[in-house]
Structures are given as C-alpha cells and as structure tokens.
Amino acid sequence: MKILFLAAGSAATVYGMTPLATAARSAGHQVIMAAPRNVLPDIAAMGLTPFSVTSTPIPHFRTKDRAGNPVTVPDNPVEGRLFTGGWFGRLAAASMDPLLGLAEDWRPDLVVGGTLTYAAPLLAHRLGVPYVRQTWDGKDFDGIDPGATAELRPELAHLGLDALPEPQLLVDVTPPSLRHTHALPAQPMRWTPVNQQREPEPWMLRRGERRRVVVTGGSRGLNLEFLRDVVGKVGALGVEVVVAAPEELAAKLRAEADGIRAGWIPLDVVAPTSDLIVHHSGGVTSLTALHFGVPQLSVMENRDNASHGAALDRIADFGAGLSLQPHERTAERIGAACEQLLGDPSSTARAQAIAAEMATMPPPSTVLGLLEELAARTA
Template structure:
C-alpha cells in the first residue's frame, strides 16, 4: 500500500505525524510525507521520504492573502480560530498543484492529513481514495475548519463540493479525559514524542540537586524577545533552567544571559528529568509534557495560537498545568504560576494520571491495521 502523509510548515507537524508514518513504513508500506520545503530536512532526518508541497515560506500564508495584501492577526479567540483556518486554507490552495503532480506519477492508496492540512481531503476526493485525518496535537478544529472552508471556496466549487469532505477515519492522540464533550468518534492512538536528536550528555538525562524547569519556544523558537522574556522570568526561580531552542536563538540567549544553558536539547530526553515545562502554547510540546507526566505552563503570545487555547484550558481544568493569555503575560503572573506548579504536588499527580491514560492507548502499529482495512 502507498500512503501519502501531509504535514504543514513547522517541524512540530512533522513530529506529530511521524509515529504513524514510521509504523506504516515498518509494516512494509510505501510512505511519502509532503510538506512545505522549509521542513523537508526534518522529514528526511527522521527517515521518511520527503516531498515539497510548496516552496513559498510559511509566514507568507499567515501574513498575506492570495493577492499578496497584508492581513492582520485578530485580537480575539473566535476570530483567531477563523484566521488560522484561512491561512492554512491558503497553504492548501498553494499545495494542490504540486500534490496532484506527485499523485499522477505516484498514486497513493490512502492519504493521511494532519489536523489542519486541508489539501489532504481535496486531493483524496480528486483521486477517489480514503482520507484519514490525524490529530497532531490536542487542538480543537471546530472553529478553524469554517475559516478554511471560506478560503477554499473556489477549490471546493471546482470539485463540486459544498464543504470540506469528512475523513473516513479520525485518529485522536489526546488523553481520553481531555477530549471535549462534542468530540467526534475517533480511533484513539498512543502518541510517542519525536524530535530531531543530538548527542546525549549526562546532564540531559540525569537530575541535579535543584528542581529543573525546561523552557521552550518550540522548534521554530518564535520571536527572540518573547523567548528571552520567558527565560529571564523563569530564571528568577530557585531552580535549574534549561532552554530548548534552535541553535541560532540559543546562541543569542547565551550571549545576552550569563550562564544560561540553551541549545537544541531533545525534549524527549530532557522532559523526564524536568519538574516543569514552560512553553509557547505549542501542541506537540504540550503532548510531550503530558506523555512524561510533567506539569506545564503555556504562555500564549497571540490569538493566532487560539486554536490551542481550548485544549490547554482542559489541561488546566484537569489540574495538570496552567495557561496564561496574551494580556496576562506579566513577570509577576508568570512567576506566580511557575511557583504554584513547582510547589503544589497535585499538578504532578494529575499530569501522571494523563500520562497513564496515554500509555494505555493503542500503539501506532495497531492503528496501521485500521488503515489497511480502509483500502481492503
């Protein structure tokens, strides 16, 4: 069987899909993962065949409409979700021609698209093959899909579709306790943290005398000032601080902040030795913290990240972490939240409950069998 996986413009989306893609390849199936050119090195580094869906840099779709006019990030969560759908819709539209060119010569039997890869259902419909939607994090997409549908109206009309096609199978990787009440029926799957690696050093996989706080802005690092502010605030705690960031940003941090330990630190190695993970409201980072049962503090820089908001709120409601909105990111609020998460053992206890739930879900290798049934 040939399976085409579709990621998006950040390494995190690749990491989210890799466990299932690797399991399918290990089961003997042919696998290609398509994504914007900027993340092809990440796909290749993880041993999967990459294909460029578009050479346009991903920030272009977020900051400009199809005519090249500037767009503004909304300042409220509802519009923020629609905005997210629209720019992922623009990414899908730009990806269609290259993807159809690929499938003309390498015809897949099945297409697996990540949460917001809207080209996946369109290409699958055009080819008449099953489409599977796999969550790459705990993001809710109810408020996002309508924005993508609006943006892709020309493409939907061309295919004679009133709306985006539903998947033949939805794969969810969230802990069952964090699924929203309105969640669609899903094939649950145990998700395994994936990221690019570097040589392991003893300090990464061992604990020191102090409690450890891991700070990360994700695989892209976000903007330097936001990351620097996160690190400076957390460094005021009585704890060891390590910063997982792309080397370019990490080097600047080391230059400007004395004694900070920053670099491309594999999160799956350092997370088990951490007492708290402070992050940028990243979906894959959040799942990694849950996987290892580590409390988390999510800091939302803008409403463009609102699509993660509901999932992070559910983590907070469960007592496994805390979340701060853009208007709440003061030094005092961040410091107080970190202190609460470090000093109250209930946060660790609740995080470990969710980790146990995730560990009980079907393995990716078991889910491959469900994919095979779709094409039988």
C-alpha cells in the same frame, strides 16, 4: 500500499505525524510525507521521503490573501478560528497542483492529512482513495474548518462539492480525559514523542540537586530579550533553568548568562528528569510533557488560533498545569505561575494521571492495521 502523509509548515506538524508514518514504513509500505519546502529537512531527518507542496514562505499565507493583499489578524476567538481555517485553506489551494503532479507518477492508495491540511481531503476525493485525518496534537479544530470551506469555494465547486469531504477515519492523539465535550467520534492513538535528536550530555539523563525547569519556544525559539527576562524570573526561584532553543538563539543567551544550559536539547530526553516545562502553547510540547507526567505552563503568544487556548485550558482545568493568555505574557506573571506550580505537588500527580491514561491508548502500529483494512475495502 502507498500512503501519502500531509504535514504543514512547522516542524511540530512533521513530528506529530511521524509515528504513524514510521509505523507504516516499518510494516513495508511505501511512504511519502508532503509539506511546504521549509520543513523538508525535518521530514528527511525523520528518515521519511519528503515532497514539497510549495516554496512560498508560510507567513505569506497567514498575512496575505490569494491576490497578495494584506489581511488583518482578528483579535477575538470566533473570528480567529475562521481566520486560521482561511489561511490554511490558502496553503491547501497552493498545494494542489504539486500534489496532483506527484499523483501522476506515484499514485497513493490512501491519504493521511494532519489536522489542518485541507489539501488532503481534496486530493483524496480527486483520486478516489480513502482519506484519513490525524490530529497532530491535542488542540481543537472546532470552528476552524468553516473558514477553510469558505476559502476553498473555487476548488470545491470544481470538484462538484459544497463542503470539504469528511474523513473515512479520524485518528486522535488527544488523551480521552482532555478531549472536547463535543469532539467527533475518533480512533484514539497513543502519543509518541518525536523531535530532532543530538547526543545527550550526562546531566540531561539524571536529576540534579535542584528542581529543573525547562523553558522552550519550540523549534522557532523565543525573542531573546523576553527569554532573558523569563530566565531571570524563573531562576530567582532557586531552580535549575534549562533553555531548549535553536542554537543561534541559545548561543546569544549563553554569552549573556554564564553557566546556563541552553541549546538544542531534545525534549523527550530532558523531560523525564524535569519538574516543570514552560512553553509557547505548542501542541507537540504540551503532549510530550503529559507523556512524561510533567506539569506545564503554557504561554499563548496571540489569539488568532483560539483553539490552542481551549485545549490548554482543559489541561489547566484538569490540574496538570496552568495556561496564560497573551495579555498575561510577562516575565513577572510567568515567574509567579512557575512558583505556584512548583509549590503544588498535586499538579505533578495530575500530570502523571494523564500519562498513565496515555499509556493505555492504542499504539500507531495498531492504528495502521485500521488504515490497511480501509485501503483494502476500497481497492
């Protein structure tokens, strides 16, 4: 069977879809993962065949309409969700011709699209093959799809559709206890931490004398000045601060703060020996922390995708961490939140409860069997 996976313009979306794609490849299926060209090296690093859907920089779709005119990022949650759907819709529109070209030479039997990869249902409908939607993290997409539908009216009309095709199967990696109360019925799948690797140093594999706090902005990193202030505030709590960041940023931080551990540090390696993870509201980072039962502090950078906050707020409501809004994004507030979490053993207990729940969810290999049955029924 040929399975086409569609990721988006960040490494996190690639990591989120890699476990199911790898399970398919390991089972003997042919797999291609399509995404914007900027993340093709991340796909290749996972051992998967990459295919570029566009060379246009991702910020272009977020900041400009199809005619190239600037667009304004909303500052309220409802419009923010619609805005997110709109710019992912523009990405989908730009992806269609390359994907149809790929299908002429390599026709997939099934298309698996990530949470907001709206080209997936359009392509699957055009080819007459099953469409599966897989969440790439625990964030909601409620209220986002209508924005994509509005943006993709021309493409939908061309296909004789009034709305985006529904998936034949929705696969959700969100732990059941953290799913939205109005979430659609879905096939659960166990979260498997994935990120690019490097040879571990001994300290990463064992706990030190002090409690360890990991600060990360994901694969993109954080602003150096802001990161410097955060490290100072958190370090003042008497803990070991580890900064997981791109090497270019980490080198600058090491030059200013003698002895600090900073660099490309695989989160799945260091998380098991950590006591707290501070992150940029990253969905992959969030689920990785939960997988290892580590409390987390998420700090939202903006509100244009309010679904991030809703999902992370549920983690806070469960007691497994805290979530700060953009207006609270100061080094002082982050330091205070870290102190609060480190002083509350119940946050670790609650995170570990989620980890135990996640361990009972079906693995990707089990979910793959459902995909095989779906493709066989429509062959």
